[in-house]
Amino acid sequence: EVQLVESGGGLVQPGGSLRLSCAASGFTFSRYPMHWVRQAPGKGLVWVSRIKSDASVTTYADSVRGRFTVSRDNAKNTLYLQMNSLRVEDTAVYYCVRDGLDYGDYAAFDIWGQGTMVTVSS
Amino acid sequence: AIQMTQSPSSLSASVGDRVTITCRASQGIGNDLGWYQQKPGKVPKLLIYGASTLQSGVSSRFSGSGSGTDFTLTISSLQPEDFATYYCLQDYKYPISFGPGTKVDIK
Numbered sequence: 001e002v003q004l005v006e007s008g009g010g011l012v013q014p015g016g017s018l019r020l021s022c023a024a025s026g027f028t029f030s031r032y033p034m035h036w037v038r039q040a041p042g043k044g045l046v047w048v049s050r051i052k053s054d055a056s057v058t059t060y061a062d063s064v065r066g067r068f069t070v071s072r073d074n075a076k077n078t079l080y081l082q083m084n085s086l087r088v089e090d091t092a093v094y095y096c097v098r099d100g101l102d103y104g105d106y107a108a109f110d111i112w113g114q115g116t117m118v119t120v121s122s
Numbered sequence: 123a124i125q126m127t128q129s130p131s132s133l134s135a136s137v138g139d140r141v142t143i144t145c146r147a148s149q150g151i152g153n154d155l156g157w158y159q160q161k162p163g164k165v166p167k168l169l170i171y172g173a174s175t176l177q178s179g180v181s182s183r184f185s186g187s188g189s190g191t192d193f194t195l196t197i198s199s200l201q202p203e204d205f206a207t208y209y210c211l212q213d214y215k216y217p218i219s220f221g222p223g224t225k226v227d228i229k
Contacts, residue, residue, distance in 0.1 A: 035218075037166075044207075044209065044220060044221075044222050044223045045158070045160070045166060045209050045220045045223070046220065047211075047217060047218040047220060050216070050218070059216045059217070060217070061217045062123065062217065095165065095166075100168075103171050103175075104172065106154060106156065106172045106213060107154075107156070107171075107211070107218060108168055108171040109156070109158070109166070109168055109211070110168050110177070112165040112167075113165070114165060115165065
């Protein structure tokens with residue numbers, strides 16, 4: 001079964017750090033670009049970051065650039081999101097998302113993890 | 123950054139209704155647009171990519187159209203399982219951006 005399982009969320013104080021992990025299974029992880037998408041409680045979806053399959057290129061939303069770092073370990077089939085200098089407005093469910101390969105040049109978020117909740121509060 | 127807007131923000135409809143949701147980009151994005159469905163407490167699901175190509179396994183009552191700046195998602199005959207929030211997403215240029223969502227609920 002194709003699956004993404006996030007972990008590492010929790011409660012952290014403003015200015016703190018957290019590292020999210022996403023364990024992939026059921027597919028050849030190393031072939032796929034991966035993304036992080038977040039959703040604040042009761043709000044819409046917001047794209048956060050992308051990493052190419054070989055980790056050669058990373059891209060970030062303006063709101064997290066310089067504070068968040070996406071990385072991957074293809075040998076461990078795991079995606080990471082290192083989040084530093086966290087702000088109250090970073091509070092959200094963070095989803096790990098696969099960018100499918102069978103969609104031409106289009107980004108197609110075809111597999112989503114269940115999400116991990118990050119709460120930034122004092 | 124490309125801004126995405128959706129209209130309406132919410133709508134009430136009955137089973138069997140034809141429903142149309144509009145998504146507009148702040149600049150031309152070709153047909154680099156996808157549609158996602160999210161039910162309460164669930165993860166989003168890919169419905170359409172490339173503005174009009176139906177994802178495998180998605181009901182044919184869903185269709186997408188448009189190019190450039192204006193796009194539509196149409197549900198030809200609304201079913202009970204279609205009550206959800208729908209998001210468009212542009213992948214023409216980074217940063218990728220979602221629309222704010224359209225909530226479809228029961229009239």
